[in-house]
Amino acid sequence: MSYELERIEELCRERGWSHYRLAREMDTSPNNIGNLFRRTTVPSIPTIRRICEVMGITMAQFYSTDGEQITLNPQQRRMLELYDHLDQTSKLRAEAYMEGLSAKGPADQT
Template identity: 65%
Template sequence: MSYELNRIEELCRERGWSHYKLAKEMNDSANNISNLFRRTTTPSIVTLRRVCAAMGITMAEFYKRDGISTVLTENQKALLDHYNVLDSRSKDKAMAYIKGLADGRYDA
């Protein structure tokens, strides 16, 4: 399961919410939320924003780890938006390319 789905589960547990309760708070159908977890794919940014709005948290709070808040630049947000629309094979290629840029194997 993706980090995002695990985090949604964690936040639901903290609130005592079921997937049904989350769906109601998001004004969504319980089927849509169930399908999200059944597919075990990374939710889109739009879906994550809706989850955050329902839970009354920001995206930075959603991605907060060990008390450290993650603040993204506009370029980082754009990169994630583009990444999230890719299929899994394209995501793997994008990660390999970015790693290659970071370690100097590819020219920018």
């Protein structure tokens, strides 16, 4: 089973939600959720985003491996939304630009 499916299962267990309840919260067919687990495929990003939305967590929290809860302020959230719409080349340029603006470059980061 993929990390994403295992994480969805973990989040459902934490909330006491069944797959049916998750589907209801997402306003989708229970078959859609059941198919994810029957096929053991990696859910799409829009599906994961919707799951995060109904569970009240961010994508960063979904993918957090250390259990740390990350809270983004509105400006940080906006930066990530803009970043998500860039192609790969533009993402690399944006990262290089931000590293140039920061006091610490990539080699200095710990």
